[in-house]
Amino acid sequence: MAITRINIGPVHPSTHGVLRLVVDLDGDTIERVEPHVGFLHRGVEKLVETRMYMQSPPYMEKLDYIAPLSYDEAYVSAVEKALGVEVKERAQYARVILLELQRIASHLLAVGTMCNDLGQMFTVFMWAFKDRDMVLKLLEEAAGNRMFYVNMRLGGLLRELPPDFEMQTLDVIDYMERRIPEYERYIEGNPVFMERMKGVGVLSQKDARNLGVTGPVLRASGIEYDVRKNNPYYVYDKLHFSVKSLEKGDNFSRYRIRMMEMRESIRLIRDAFDKMPAAGDMLGMPVKLRSPAPVNKEVRVSRELPRGEALMHMVADQQKPYRLSIRSPSFINLAALPDIAKGYRLADLFSILGSLDLVMGCVDR
Amino acid sequence: MKIDRDQLTAQVERMIKNGYDYLVKITAVDYNDHVEAIYTLRNMDANKDDTLEVEMSSADLWVPSVMKYFKAADWYERELYEMFGIAIKGRAVDRLLLEKWDGENPPLRKDFVWGVQYKTKD
Numbered sequence: 219m220a221i222t223r224i225n226i227g228p229v230h231p232s233t234h235g236v237l238r239l240v241v242d243l244d245g246d247t248i249e250r251v252e253p254h255v256g257f258l259h260r261g262v263e264k265l266v267e268t269r270m271y272m273q274s275p276p277y278m279e280k281l282d283y284i285a286p287l288s289y290d291e292a293y294v295s296a297v298e299k300a301l302g303v304e305v306k307e308r309a310q311y312a313r314v315i316l317l318e319l320q321r322i323a324s325h326l327l328a329v330g331t332m333c334n335d336l337g338q339m340f341t342v343f344m345w346a347f348k349d350r351d352m353v354l355k356l357l358e359e360a361a362g363n364r365m366f367y368v369n370m371r372l373g374g375l376l377r378e379l380p381p382d383f384e385m386q387t388l389d390v391i392d393y394m395e396r397r398i399p400e401y402e403r404y405i406e407g408n409p410v411f412m413e414r415m416k417g418v419g420v421l422s423q424k425d426a427r428n429l430g431v432t433g434p435v436l437r438a439s440g441i442e443y444d445v446r447k448n449n450p451y452y453v454y455d456k457l458h459f460s461v462k463s464l465e466k467g468d469n470f471s472r473y474r475i476r477m478m479e480m481r482e483s484i485r486l487i488r489d490a491f492d493k494m495p496a497a498g499d500m501l502g503m504p505v506k507l508r509s510p511a512p513v514n515k516e517v518r519v520s521r522e523l524p525r526g527e528a529l530m531h532m533v534a535d536q537q538k539p540y541r542l543s544i545r546s547p548s549f550i551n552l553a554a555l556p557d558i559a560k561g562y563r564l565a566d567l568f569s570i571l572g573s574l575d576l577v578m579g580c581v582d583r
Numbered sequence: 584m585k586i587d588r589d590q591l592t593a594q595v596e597r598m599i600k601n602g603y604d605y606l607v608k609i610t611a612v613d614y615n616d617h618v619e620a621i622y623t624l625r626n627m628d629a630n631k632d633d634t635l636e637v638e639m640s641s642a643d644l645w646v647p648s649v650m651k652y653f654k655a656a657d658w659y660e661r662e663l664y665e666m667f668g669i670a671i672k673g674r675a676v677d678r679l680l681l682e683k684w685d686g687e688n689p690p691l692r693k694d695f696v697w698g699v700q701y702k703t704k705d
Binding site for chain 2: 255259425427429430441443518520529531540541543545549550554557583
């Protein structure tokens with residue numbers, strides 16, 4: 219049969235940003251997908267070279283606008299490592315709490331948009347948005363902004379967590395814990411959803427390794443690798459949580475992994491509040507244009523973001539980074555799309571895309 | 584580990600045999616007179632990262648492709664070509680990834696000229 223070539227995007231509701239896909243179809247079967255990216259390319263890696271160290275966190279947050287805090291933290295810890303700044307113990311706990319809250323918010327949105335892509339129009343999406351907003355409110359309490367926080371400072375945070383933050387957070391995560399089974403009941407009780415998720419977009423363990431995918435996509439394919447466990451930073455090695463992995467590597471596993479990770483994040487937050495020392499403060503250094511001289515010339519910092527592993531490789535200069543290379547998780551997960559989608563139907567392309575949970579700002583940098 | 588680019592593929596092959604079968608990132612740093620391409624490989628079972636650093640003079644920029652070992656190398660190598668002007672031998676870099684430019688003035692090189700209007704391709 220003749221091959222039909224169709225163009226999807228760059229502006230399309232299911233591409234989660236500006237992504238253009240050129241798809242070759244044999245009937246309704248995907249022969250080849252070619253992602254065209256770069257529509258959101260802002261040259262952040264180059265921009266950072268022209269700014270002082272602590273002028274860059276706002277740029278970092280705009281990379282992944284669904285989980286800005288995580289990128290902010292990854293960048294600031296690279297700077298901390300280069301400048302030889304120790305993070306205060308209380309601040310380490312506070313950072314873990316904020317990062318895990320951010321992970322919950324991000325995964326909620328991922329599940330919500332994935333259901334939208336599958337034609338379960340707006341029910342789960344609206345639930346997820348409402349619940350995510352509760353988490354964003356907490357982050358607003360802590361940082362002062364609802365979406366772009368910029369509250370990481372060298373050695374700590376911009377300010378102390380508010381006095382009633384613990385109580386409010388525990389309320390929200392208690393609610394979230396009751397809420398997650400509701401999501402599962404609604405989503406997994408829907409035969410249409412299950413039909414389009416189970417056995418679709420299978421990525422085998424061997425391919426997952428070879429394609430270099432990361433984060434929930436990697437763990438859904440049966441490889442139990444999580445930076446928080448395998449290469450712990452902050453106080454993650456003192457807290458109780460487990461890394462989940464599933465064997466099948468299909469869309470459904472990728473969705474399940476996110477649900478499980480939200481539960482683990484809830485456990486982590488409770489544990490972190492329990493173990494957080496009462497003494498000491500969590501304030502970082504105020505932002506000054508001149509920063510201390512770097513002690514390490516070349517640093518590599520690996521962090522588990524909601525979408526996967528980010529590797530910040532920084533070559534430090536006196537006042538500015540000489541070079542910052544960002545390994546963004548969405549970038550490499552999108553690169554795997556052609557291999558995952560081959561042989562499935564056109565309609566499945568969007569469920570696969572939804573399950574990869576891409577943020578185009580993070581892909582294009 | 585610093586190695587010569589002629590030995591890159593052989594070294595990668597050796598490391599894969601030792602369990603380093605996950606490519607984390609290929610990137611590069613421009614030091615004006617020379618450019619260093621950095622390959623980060625990971626042994627997931629032993630939980631170890633290792634880097635291969637390939638140094639080359641700015642006048643003669645190329646590296647051999649490692650795409651036959653890692654499919655993950657595809658987009659990283661394309662990025663290397665477009666951001667640093669490093670030619671990738673052994674594969675066709677048919678389409679630029681993030682930018683649209685005519686092959687001059689690669690953006691992440693230190694001699695990059697700001698504010699030049701690019702002639703676009705594609």
